[in-house]
Amino acid sequence: MNPDLDTLLERIGATAVERDARGGHAAEEKALLREAGLLLWSIPREHGGLGRPWAEIYALVRRVAAVDSSLAHVLAFHHLQVATVLIYGNDEQQRRLLGHTAEHQCWWGNGMNPLDRRLLARRSAAGLTLDGCKSFCSGTVGSHFMTLSAVLDGAPQPLLAVVSTEHPGVRILDDWDPIGQRQTDSNSVAFEQVPLEERNVLRAPEVPPTPFHTLRNCFAQLVLVNLYLGIAEGAFAEARRFARTQARPWLASAAQHATDDPFTQNRFGEMHVQIAAARALADRAAALIERAFACGPALTAGERAEVAVAVAEAKVLAHRSGLYASQELFEVVGARGTRAALGFDRFWRNVRTHTLHDPIDYKLNMLGRWALKDEAPDPLNYS
Numbered sequence: 001m002n003p004d005l006d007t008l009l010e011r012i013g014a015t016a017v018e019r020d021a022r023g024g025h026a027a028e029e030k031a032l033l034r035e036a037g038l039l040l041w042s043i044p045r046e047h048g049g050l051g052r053p054w055a056e057i058y059a060l061v062r063r064v065a066a067v068d069s070s071l072a073h074v075l076a077f078h079h080l081q082v083a084t085v086l087i088y089g090n091d092e093q094q095r096r097l098l099g100h101t102a103e104h105q106c107w108w109g110n111g112m113n114p115l116d117r118r119l120l121a122r123r124s125a126a127g128l129t130l131d132g133c134k135s136f137c138s139g140t141v142g143s144h145f146m147t148l149s150a151v152l153d154g155a156p157q158p159l160l161a162v163v164s165t166e167h168p169g170v171r172i173l174d175d176w177d178p179i180g181q182r183q184t185d186s187n188s189v190a191f192e193q194v195p196l197e198e199r200n201v202l203r204a205p206e207v208p209p210t211p212f213h214t215l216r217n218c219f220a221q222l223v224l225v226n227l228y229l230g231i232a233e234g235a236f237a238e239a240r241r242f243a244r245t246q247a248r249p250w251l252a253s254a255a256q257h258a259t260d261d262p263f264t265q266n267r268f269g270e271m272h273v274q275i276a277a278a279r280a281l282a283d284r285a286a287a288l289i290e291r292a293f294a295c296g297p298a299l300t301a302g303e304r305a306e307v308a309v310a311v312a313e314a315k316v317l318a319h320r321s322g323l324y325a326s327q328e329l330f331e332v333v334g335a336r337g338t339r340a341a342l343g344f345d346r347f348w349r350n351v352r353t354h355t356l357h358d359p360i361d362y363k364l365n366m367l368g369r370w371a372l373k374d375e376a377p378d379p380l381n382y383s
Helices: 003-014 016-022 027-035 054-067 069-088 091-104 215-245 262-298 301-333 345-355 360-373
Strands: 108-111 120-124 127-137 145-152 159-164 170-172 187-196 201-203
Touching: 003 016, 003 027, 003 054, 016 345, 027 069, 054 069, 054 215, 054 262, 069 091, 069 108, 069 145, 069 159, 069 201, 069 215, 069 345, 108 127, 127 145, 159 187, 215 262, 215 301, 215 345, 262 301, 301 345, 301 360
Parallel strands: 108 145, 120 145
Antiparallel strands: 120 127, 127 187, 145 159, 159 201, 170 187
């Protein structure tokens, strides 16, 4: 356990309920993460970062998510964009963009939503220009850079690039108002005649994606795994604390204390098993993605498929354990735990908001086709 990180998480946790109710931008808390050097974990040492293993980064995301899943989301998506540059960027792009990021401890935002094709890139004699809009751009508020996908001249595959979020013509809209994950800054971003330098294009649309390129999808999916799992762990911790200190046994129970009630014990046992299983699969997937990332461009389609399946397995259990723990929290704390000031509802609202972005039925279907027909996951999909 890192005592400095423990102190940071306690400080963030002290305001988590109030900030969840308020929504908006968590500028002060993001500054704390930045000051703690957490933005540097994924940046290689040769570019001025800390070069921490991806397994440690995902474990960090999970710990933050247990306290505040919105901040964990923003932090995780920052590291996902760094991974995007490491996967798609050439040596010059990595050196320039990540070196600047490390030197100034810049935040990154995400504009890679593949389902939103409204952002258009047009080529003229003056170069590339961006016009349009992109939704679900997590972490863009207060960021310096963002990765994005844009449709170039109607091409079926998008162009992938980096722009400065502070560039004139880039406008972050105030349209993020969900029931959960309220401080992820997942606003839409509008672009009006924004120049795109050729040197900031990470992948042209005519370049076919390699297995290593599509490993980026696995990185993104494993972010969600650890967010869901962190929420489950946070709900479990709150339930345990309340059951031990404030909960009362039901009037028909023979137990003198809530923790001695057998039905309460059974519910904690079920939560424990689900979370333990999801954690084991999440850690296994992190180890596999670390190994695959180390292969670089030599990564094969088969090796990539193995990672995608492992991540999907972990995601199904993390999805279920997150929803289950956030629901069972109320069963074990009882009616006294529904006081609004406790904010226990935030766990369910946060995990429910997030899990709807990638329906579990499609994950199960993909795993079923793998198990039944040895059919590899579609690398261009959410896998």
